Amino acid sequence: xxxxxxxxxxxxxxxxxxxxxxxxxxxxxxxxxxxxxxxxxxxxxxxxxxxxxxxxxxxxxxxxxxxxxxxxxxxxxxxxxxxxxxxxxxxxxxxxxxxxxxxxxxxxxxxxxxxxxxxxxxxxxxxxxxxxxxxxxxxxxxxxxxxxxxxxxxxxxxxxxxxxxxxxxxxxxxxxxxxxxxxxxxxxxxxxxxxxxxxxxxxxxxxxxxxxxxxxxxxxxxxxxxxxxxxxxxxxxxxxxxxxxxxxxx
Numbered sequence: 001x002x003x004x005x006x007x008x009x010x011x012x013x014x015x016x017x018x019x020x021x022x023x024x025x026x027x028x029x030x031x032x033x034x035x036x037x038x039x040x041x042x043x044x045x046x047x048x049x050x051x052x053x054x055x056x057x058x059x060x061x062x063x064x065x066x067x068x069x070x071x072x073x074x075x076x077x078x079x080x081x082x083x084x085x086x087x088x089x090x091x092x093x094x095x096x097x098x099x100x101x102x103x104x105x106x107x108x109x110x111x112x113x114x115x116x117x118x119x120x121x122x123x124x125x126x127x128x129x130x131x132x133x134x135x136x137x138x139x140x141x142x143x144x145x146x147x148x149x150x151x152x153x154x155x156x157x158x159x160x161x162x163x164x165x166x167x168x169x170x171x172x173x174x175x176x177x178x179x180x181x182x183x184x185x186x187x188x189x190x191x192x193x194x195x196x197x198x199x200x201x202x203x204x205x206x207x208x209x210x211x212x213x214x215x216x217x218x219x220x221x222x223x224x225x226x227x228x229x230x231x232x233x234x235x236x237x238x239x240x241x242x243x244x245x246x247x248x249x250x
Contacts, residue, residue: 077141
């Protein structure tokens with residue numbers, strides 16, 4: 001089972017208990033003190049771009065969906081289902097969101113705080129039919145896997161043609177590399193040497209014939225303050241603390 005997240009090493013509190021904004025979008029969204037608010041905001045903006053809708057955070061979310069049916073969204077490797085909790089509360093009229101994870105720890109916590117559907121499931125074998133979902137997100141998951149491409153393929157299998165895949169992972173090549181606060185190497189559940197990188201995602205998604213591939217890195221507010229203080233650029237395009245990946249299934 002080396003391809004799976006090991007239950008004993010997967011510390012949900014470490015990833016879902018942080019209380020800090022991740023990047024500017026969070027100030028416009030509920031949950032602004034949690035990274036999940038910003039990630040949902042980034043996805044909404046990408047969805048609006050895809051559907052050619054001028055998106056304003058103050059607009060009603062239903063404008064992103066021309067159909068009466070809710071968009072089906074799976075948050076894979078969800079941990080304590082914080083993303084689902086936010087989406088159901090603020091955008092429940094637009095999305096029907098499901099959460100899945102291989103651990104039952106997150107499942108138990110989610111059942112107490114969030115009534116959204118939660119499925120105990122292996123990311124390499126999702127219990128969904130081909131072309132059955134509109135959106136799949138995987139936040140802070142692929143850095144734990146020895147075969148991330150296999151997981152990406154499985155996510156794409158269940159996404160409809162034209163559907164959206166959104167991946168976020170910590171960046172092994174972050175500007176923090178070599179520092180004491182470089183968390184990628186200090187987390188025992190991360191695969192080392194790292195498989196994931198901006199280059200890896202470009203190659204993998206192009207090989208899977210995805211379209212609208214967008215890969216970027218982002219940092220935390222303190223990153224900007226640090227470089228401003230030292231008179232340096234914020235960071236290079238590949239040096240942010242997290243890698244953000246968007247891709248459309250062909």
